[in-house]
Every structure is written in C-alpha cells, then in structure tokens.
Amino acid sequence: MARWEGNARGRLEQAALALFEEQGYDRTTVAQIAQRANLTERSFYRWFTDKREVLFGGAQELGEQLVTAIGDVPEGTGALRTLLAAFATAPRVFRPHEFLLRRAAVIAANPPLQERELIKMATVSEEITAALLSRGFDRATARLATDIGLAVLRVTTERWVTEEHTDFAGFGEALTAGAAEVLAVVADGVPSAPAS
Amino acid sequence: MARWEGNARGRLEQAALALFEEQGYDRTTVAQIAQRANLTERSFYRWFTDKREVLFGGAQELGEQLVTAIGDVPEGTGALRTLLAAFATAPRVFRPHEFLLRRAAVIAANPPLQERELIKMATVSEEITAALLSRGFDRATARLATDIGLAVLRVTTERWVTEEHTDFAGFGEALTAGAAEVLAVVADGVPSAPAS
Numbered sequence: 001m002a003r004w005e006g007n008a009r010g011r012l013e014q015a016a017l018a019l020f021e022e023q024g025y026d027r028t029t030v031a032q033i034a035q036r037a038n039l040t041e042r043s044f045y046r047w048f049t050d051k052r053e054v055l056f057g058g059a060q061e062l063g064e065q066l067v068t069a070i071g072d073v074p075e076g077t078g079a080l081r082t083l084l085a086a087f088a089t090a091p092r093v094f095r096p097h098e099f100l101l102r103r104a105a106v107i108a109a110n111p112p113l114q115e116r117e118l119i120k121m122a123t124v125s126e127e128i129t130a131a132l133l134s135r136g137f138d139r140a141t142a143r144l145a146t147d148i149g150l151a152v153l154r155v156t157t158e159r160w161v162t163e164e165h166t167d168f169a170g171f172g173e174a175l176t177a178g179a180a181e182v183l184a185v186v187a188d189g190v191p192s193a194p195a196s
Numbered sequence: 197m198a199r200w201e202g203n204a205r206g207r208l209e210q211a212a213l214a215l216f217e218e219q220g221y222d223r224t225t226v227a228q229i230a231q232r233a234n235l236t237e238r239s240f241y242r243w244f245t246d247k248r249e250v251l252f253g254g255a256q257e258l259g260e261q262l263v264t265a266i267g268d269v270p271e272g273t274g275a276l277r278t279l280l281a282a283f284a285t286a287p288r289v290f291r292p293h294e295f296l297l298r299r300a301a302v303i304a305a306n307p308p309l310q311e312r313e314l315i316k317m318a319t320v321s322e323e324i325t326a327a328l329l330s331r332g333f334d335r336a337t338a339r340l341a342t343d344i345g346l347a348v349l350r351v352t353t354e355r356w357v358t359e360e361h362t363d364f365a366g367f368g369e370a371l372t373a374g375a376a377e378v379l380a381v382v383a384d385g386v387p388s389a390p391a392s
Binding site for chain 2: 078079080081083084114115118119122140141143144145147148149150151154155159176179180181182183185186187188189190
C-alpha cells in the first residue's frame with residue numbers, strides 16, 4: 001500500500017469517527033465523510049463499500065488472520081494453548097487503540113451496530129471452532145476452547161486499550177495473564193472432588 | 197395457569213414448529229398456525245405477540261429466572277460457583293427437549309433468526325454480569341465468570357438435549373461435569389509458571 005493511499009484511508013476513518021461522534025451514526029452520510037476528509041466520494045468507495053464498513057471492515061481480516069495463525073501452531077499443542085498462541089498475532093490487524101476506543105463508543109450508542117458486532121464475533125467464533133475441529137479436537141473441546149479463548153482475548157484487549165498502550169509489544173504475555181485469571185475463576189467454581 | 201390454557205399454548209407451539217419445518221419460517225403465517233392448532237388467531241395473540249415469539253418467548257423468562265436464582269445463592273460464594281448454582285435451576289423454564297431440538301433446527305435454517313438468538317443470549321449475558329457486579333465482584337471477574345458459565349451451560353444443555361433425557365433430574369451434576377471439562381481445557385492452556 002502506498003503511503004498516500006494509507007493516509008487517505010486513515011483520513012476517511014478519522015473523518016467518519018468524528019462525524020459519528022458529533023451528529024450520530026445514522027445522520028452521517030458518505031458525502032459528509034468524504035468532504036470532511038477533503039476527498040471525493042469516489043475515494044471513499046475505493047476503501048469502503050459503505051459507512052458501516054469503516055467500523056467493521058477488519059472483521060474478515062481478523063478471522064482469516066486467526067485461522068492462518070492457528071494453522072502455524074505446531075501440531076500436538078493443546079486447544080486453548082493453540083488459540084492463545086494464535087491470538088498473540090492478532091494485533092497485526094488491530095487498529096490504534098484510540099481508533100478502537102472511539103469505535104467501541106460509537107457502537108455502544110447504536111443498537112443495530114451492537115447487533116452487527118455480535119454477528120461479526122459469532123462468525124469469527126465459528127471460524128476458530130472449525131479450525132480447531134480440522135486439527136482433530138472433538139466438538140466439545142473445540143467449542144469450549146473457542147469460548148474461553150475469546151473471553152480471554154476480549155478481556156485482554158479491553159484492558160490493553162484502556163491502559164493506553166501505544167503498541168502491542170507484550171500482548172502475548174498479557175494474554176497469558178488473562179488465561180491465568182480465567183484459570184483462577186474456573187478453579188474456584190469447580191468442586192475439588194466430583195459428586196458421586 | 198389452567199390446564200386448558202397450557203394446552204392451547206402447547207398446541208400453538210406444536211402447530212408453529214410443524215409449519216416452520218414443512219414450509220419454512222418465512223412462509224408461515226399466524227393464521228395458518230392458529231388453523232393448524234384448531235384455534236382462532238385471537239387465541240394465538242393471547243399467548244404470543246407474533247410468530248417469532250413462539251421461538252423466543254422464553255428469553256425474558258430465562259433472564260429473570262437466572263437473575264433471581266443468582267440472588268438466592270448464599271453471599272460469599274465465588275463467581276462461577278454462584279452461576280453454576282443458579283444455572284442448575286434453569287430447567288424450570290426450559291421446554292421439553294423435543295421442542296428445543298426442533299426449535300434449534302428451525303433457527304439454524306434461518307440467518308435472521310440466528311441473529312435474534314445471538315442478541316437474546318447477549319441480553320441474558322448482560323443481565324447475568326450485572327447480577328454478579330451487584331454482588332460485589334469486579335468487572336473482569338464478572339465478565340469472565342459470565343462467559344465461562346454460559347459456555348458450560350451451552351455445552352451441557354446441548355448434550356442433555358441430544359442424549360434425549362426426558363427430564364432435568366441430575367442437570368446440576370451435569371453442569372458440574374461440564375465445568376470440570378472447562379477446567380481441564382483451561383489448565384492445559386495455561387503455562388504452569390508465568391513467563392517473567
């Protein structure tokens with residue numbers, strides 16, 4: 001991607017977020033976004049199919065990135081460990097934390113966008129489970145590892161973004177710490193000896 | 197609820213499911229459902245606001261039931277243990293397993309219904325997290341326990357329904373077994389000593 005093009009996309013994203021924040025998502029048009037970014041509508045459509053894609057354009061990218069990363073983990077690695085190793089590469093497709101924070105606020109203010117976010121994450125979840133199944137894990141293990149792994153990813157990402165880290169060095173260690181937190185929550189909830 | 201009324205509701209549910217299966221959800225009308233059940237449309241609207249509610253009517257009930265059950269757990273109980281105790285009461289609002297299986301198949305065949313199901317579960321999830329927060333758990337613990345608890349509930353319910361149990365005696369023990377499975381998945385994924 002040429003520097004100028006990356007810059008155009010970034011300007012469009014910034015313009016869209018500013019307008020979503022100022023006047024609401026529903027009232028914002030593509031024409032306004034392009035104008036605010038000092039670009040043409042035609043430039044906008046080079047990067048995004050519509051205004052919603054400014055917020056959700058990374059979804060397919062994220063799913064593909066995670067499935068590829070799962071494939072790169074050595075065979076024989078446990079299910080959750082496989083996901084944590086793969087998730088450590090997720091920051092490659094993450095946006096700057098300032099973008100993520102503002103994006104989250106815009107989505108939180110708009111129920112249809114919240115629904116879109118749920119559907120996006122459900123799709124990513126299914127892709128991850130399918131990737132684990134294809135590595136030979138049984139269905140229950142693949143589903144549980146996916147649910148747990150995504151819970152760890154979510155809590156770690158939210159913390160990371162809120163703590164205003166300016167890069168993602170150390171994200172893998174943060175994921176491991178998140179998983180240890182999950183282990184503590186689960187261990188506390190399971191009786192040490194099963195009822196007979 | 198009088199016996200006759202319960203019966204009318206059950207007949208409407210059976211009629212709706214049969215029509216959804218035979219001709220698809222989209223093509224089925226309330227008039228057809230009522231006719232198939234040998235009841236009037238007016239009877240239908242006594243029980244359901246629309247045909248979608250035949251599939252999703254239990255959602256509010258489920259959320260309320262779980263929040264009440266969380267409130268009944270003794271103070272000082274750990275977060276996940278609280279949820280497992282509360283979830284053991286969930287069968288009170290569950291439908292017969294035959295209804296659940298057919299409902300799941302109808303939803304799986306219809307993407308807008310899948311989205312509705314996601315949104316329903318997200319709402320229940322938020323209610324559960326709020327109930328844990330009000331019991332004094334911190335946000336990360338409440339969110340993680342909710343995600344883990346719902347993963348356990350889902351895998352346990354799916355197995356329960358597929359195994360064709362005709363009642364829910366022993367559901368609490370099945371939940372504990374599901375939680376032990378989660379513990380195994382998590383323990384396998386967390387390094388025994390954190391990287392320093």
